[in-house]
Amino acid sequence: MTHSVKDIAMALGAEAFGAIDILIDAAAEPAAAGPSNLALAMNPKYAESLSEGKARAALLWEGADWQALGLEAAIIAPRPRYAMASLTKMLDAGQGFEAGIHPTAYVDPEAELAEGVSVGPLAVISKGAKIGANSVIGPQCFIGWNVTIGEGAYLREAVSIGARVTIGNRFRAQPGARIGGDGFSFVTAEPSSVESVRETLGDQGDAKAQEWTRIHSLGAVTIGHDVEIGMGATIDCGTIRDTVIGDGSKLDNQVHLGHNVVIGRNCLICGQVGIAGSATIGDNVVLAGQCGVSDNIFVGDGVIAGGSTKLMSNVPAGRTMLGYPATQMDKQVESYKALRRLPRLMRDISELKKAVFSTDKDT
Template sequence: MSYTIAEIAKALGAEAVGDTSLVIAGAAEPQSAGPEDLALAMSPKYAESLAEGAAQAAMLWVGADWQAMGLEAAIIPGRPRFAMSGLTRMLDAGQGFAPGIHPSAIIDPDADLANDVSVGPLAIISAGARIGAGSVIGPHCFIGEDVTLGEGAYLREQVSIGARVTIGKRCIIQPGARIGGDGFSFVTAEPSAVEAARETLGDQGDTKAQPWIRIHSLGSVSIGDDVEIGMGSTIDCGTIRDTTIGNNTKLDNQVHLGHNVSVADNCLLCGQVGIAGSAQIGSNVVLGGQCGVSDNIFVGDGVIAGGGTKLMSNVPAGRTMLGYPATQMDKQVEQYKLLRRLPRLLREFAELRKAVSKPDEDD
C-alpha cells in the first residue's frame, strides 16, 4: 500500500506542504526513515533525529519550519498524535487472513454466518452461533453455542468465546483472549473462615476444614460495540446476570474481569488489571497497569488510577488515585516525599536529642 502526501493529508484532514505528489509506503521514526517513509517527527525533540535518516517527508507540529529541516514535503495536522490513528489505519497491512471459509474449519449446520465472513483454518463455530457481516474469525478460534458477534468482528488467532456470549459491532479481540469461562465462585455449607475474617479482620485460630462447593455460572458475558480485548485477557461469566462491558471500552493484555463485573463505556484497562467479582466501573475510567479493584465496590465515572494502584473501597467520580491502599494521587505523592525525608529527619532528631541530653560542660 502506498499513498501520496496529498492523499494522506486529505484523509487526515491535515495541511500538506511542499511536493505533495511524493509517494509514501510506510511510516518510521526519524532516525530510521527511508526515502519512501513518512518520518514521525511530531515535536522538536523528535525532529532533531531527522538528519540521521533519509526521509523526504515528515509529519510535523503546527508552526514547524519543514524547509529548514531539509524536507521536500510535510504533513501538519492540528493534533499530531490523533492523526497517527488515521495514518496507522491507512498503512496497516493486516494479518493476511484469506477471505472465505477454510476447508478445515468446523461450522455447525445450525450456525448462521452473514455475508463476507472469513473463517480461518481449524476454527470451530458451534450450533446457534450468529456471526455478523464482514467478520473475520482467525485460525484456531472457538465460538461457542448461541454466541452472537456483531458486524465487522475481528478475532485474531486462538480466541475462545463461551456459550451465549453476546458481542457488539466492530469488536477486535487479540490472540489468546478467553471470554465466557465460569466465574470463580465457591461456597461452604457453614460460614467459612474467610467470611469470619472479612467481618472481624482478625486471626481465626483453629478452624474446621470445609470443602468448597461450586456456584455455577448461569449468566454469560455481554459486550458492547467497538470494544477491543487484548492478548491473554480473561472475562468470566456472571453468576445469575451477565458480566458486562460497555461501548468503546478497551482492555489491554492479560486483563481479568471476574464474575458479575460491570464496566461502562469508554474505559481503558491497561495491562494486568484485575477486577474482582461484582465490582462496578463507571464510564471514562482509566486503570493503569497492574491496578487491582476489590470485589463489590464501585469506581465512579472519570476516575484515573496510576499503575499498581489497589482500589479497596468505593471511589467517587472524577478522582485521580494512586498507591496501596489507594489514596488521591496528590496526597499519595506528598506522603511519598515525606517518607523519603524520614531518614534525614531521624538523623537530625538523634543529633538534637544527643545535644539536649549532653551534660552542660560549664557546670
C-alpha cells in the same frame, strides 16, 4: 500499496505542503526513515533525528518549519498523535487472513454467518452461533454455543468465546483472549474462616477446615460496540446476571475481569489489571497497569488510577488515585516524599537527643 502525501493528508484531515505527489509506502521513525517513508516527527524532540535518516516527507506538528528541516514535503496536523490513528489504519497491511471459510474450519450447520464472514484454519463455530457481516474469525478461534457477534468483528488467532456471550459491532480481540469462562465462585457448607476474616479484619474465628463447593455460572458476558480485548485477557461469566463491558471500552493484555463485573463506556483498562467479582466501574475510567480493584465496590465516572494502585473501597467520580491502599494522587505523592525524608528526620532526632542529654550532664 503506496499513497501520495496529498492523499494521506486528505485522509487525515490535515494540510500537505511541498512535493505532495511523493509516494509513501510506510511510516517510520525519523532516524530510520527511507526516501519512500513518512517520518513521524510529531514534535521538535523527534525532529532532531530527521537528519540521521533519509526521509523526504514527514508528519509534523502545527507551526513546524518543514523546509528548515530539509524536507521536500510535509503533513501538518493540529494533533499529530491523533492523526496517527487514521495514518496507521491506512497503512496497516493486516494479518493476511483470506476471505471465505477455510476447509479445515468447522462451522455447525445451525450456525448463522452473515455476508462476507471470513473463517480461518482450524476455527470452530458452534451450534446456534450468529456472526455479523464482514467479520473475521481468525485461525484456531473457538466460538461457543449460541454466541452472538455483531458486524465487523476482527478476532485474531486462538480467541475463545464461551457459550451465550453477546458482543456488539466492530469488536476486536487479540491473540489468546478468553471470554466467557466460569466465574471463580466457591462456598463452604458452614461459615468459613474467610468470612470471619472479612468481618473482623484479622480473627479467623472458630471456623473449621472445609471443602469448597462450586457455584455454577448461569450468567454469560455482554460486550457493547467498539470494544477491544488484548492478548491473554480473561473475562469471567456472571453468576446469575452477565458480566458487562460498555461501548468503546478497551482492555489491554493480561487483564482479568471477575464474575459480575460491570465496566462502563469508553474505559481504558491497562495491562495486568485485575478487577474482582461484582465490582462496578463507571464511564471513562482509566486504570493504569497492574491496578487492582476489590470485589463489590464501585469506581465512579472519570476516575484515573496510576500504575499499581489498589482500590479497596468506593471511589467517587472524578478522583485521581495512586498507591496501596489507594489515596488521592497528590496526597499519596506527599506521603511518599515524607517517607523518603524519614531517615534524615530520624538522624536529626538522634543528634538532638544527644545534644539534649549532653546539656543535661553539663548542668
